[in-house]
Amino acid sequence: MPKVGKYCSVLTAGGRKVLKRITLSDEEYNELMRSVIEENSRLLRLCFEKARVLSSELGVDEETIALALFEKVGVHSFTLIQAALDEKVNKIKTESE
Helix, strand or coil: CCCCEEEEEEECCCCCEEEEEEECCHHHHHHHHHHHHHHHHHHHHHHHHHHHHHHHHHCCCHHHHHHHHHHHHCCCHHHHHHHHHHHHHHHHHHHHC
16 A cells, blocks of 8 residues: 655754655554454444344335445545544644643
């Protein structure tokens, strides 16, 4: 996977501001993806449970309802990657101040 990164301005030990590219390590990325898969699996099961109830009421098949619900509530990995990068940048900025 190509490294997704974010740039931030940090202070060096000499007091200069430099631009630094921050990326997630392979370990951080893999852990994030593992948690996304776990959370999305849980959410998909909930969507199917809800779809079973709604299917008879609406006269629509369970899969269509479940996938429509999941489309709205599923966790998107790109959003979580951006949030993890933001958190890492904020931590680095705090440490350099």
